[in-house]
Amino acid sequence: MTSANNPVENNYWVIVPAAGSGKRMGADKPKQYLPLNGKSLIAHTLENVRQWPGVKGVVVAIAVDDTEFKTLHCAQDPRIHTVTGGAERADSVLAALNYLSERQPAQTPVLVHDAARPLVNTDDIQKLLAASPIALLAQPASDTVKQSRECEDKSIVQQTLPRAQIWLAQTPQKAPLGLLREVLQKGLQENPAAITDEASALELAGHSPELVAACRSNFKVTHPADLILAEALINYRASESNSGSKL
Template sequence: MTTVETPPETGYWVIVPAAGSGKRMGADKPKQYLPLAGKPLIAHTLDNILGWPGVAGVVVAIAADDHEFATLAAAQDPKVHTVTGGAERADSVLAALQYLSARTAPDTTVLVHDAARPLVSKGDITKLLSAGPIALLAQPASDTVKRTQADQGSPRVSQTLPRAQIWLAQTPQKAPLERLRGALQAGLAQHPEAITDEASALELAGDEPELVAACRSNFKVTHPADLMLAEALLQHRQTLDQIQSGIEQ
């Protein structure tokens, strides 16, 4: 019996919150504009997104005083739109959802992706698009996970958590437009401190997002060392692409 694969979804939108300052990077500019392999970090992320199968458009939430985004080559792509983001990630995502709600159907699939994750693979995107309507990429924990007490002084272990039950959330995170918008609005009004990503808002609204295992390369650039690792992986991918191109020719 032949197994027929379900084709990935098409006509979805991607939201990229990019209004933050990236304080943990300790740089003199927002981390999304730090140089990576010859161009800003966010430029790699957008180039990646625009190559995903079936993407209808991208909404990037930028800071009100951001004058750098417009200089990017990807900013000139007709699929790329911008909105003014907010003080927190959830505010930026909500602003983008409000923008989309006036332009597309309420059941349109939306993927929210970090500007600082330039290395997500197309294979993982295809798996996410083929998953249930509410889902996210995530990485099963491979290290032993320890819980600490919220005490002063040096942290000490209070509990070892069962590793098999621990997943590390990544992006994109996927949901129908109006379902995500309603969950974020309610979550921000009632429990703003609990909203750390889109899945957390959907969980508060009663949903159980599906976890889709992703490659380790889909890490978030957060610290200076992450930039070096991302550049090495980008160069490796470019080398593989060149080899594959030569074979096909």
């Protein structure tokens, strides 16, 4: 659990997997390069990341044929490094961890953050940094949650799950470099289908990450309508930058 005596981490690294195609967006280019308020989605995310307190560097995992990332203004920041990612998110994260393991101590805190979450709140980053060494941002469920099962050609309710115990995982997700690399390697070898995020790899290895409640603005841009919402929030933050808004 979070302790008032647990100091906020400094000199941590951030990994941003950005080698995917974003098929659910139905766009003609990878999701991370879709325009959002005059910049690409990933540019907004990285500009946010570069402002986090205490961040030492960022490793972005990009596709082998990516020629667009290097054209971004934020890519010129000497704190930003790139590696070639893989077919799946976990492959890209592992490639970045391998890169870092040759340059940083095993105990270095690492935060893995989605390229498609441009609106994470700095206050939430500070809460995550002050939390347990293994932790993630998440959103407590507010809707009633139904578990489904397939019946002929449709989905029907199997049961209602206890909402108080349901959290929706977000990013960043935090763990020590050496530990995260070890559990991700093992998980991909033994049960790759179960590795849906970094926390799941840690759970398979017997760890219990701390859940840190995050602001609702930290949603993942997945469908076209999410871009409209993200742009509205970016514009709202710009207009309220001097009002102390926490959105």
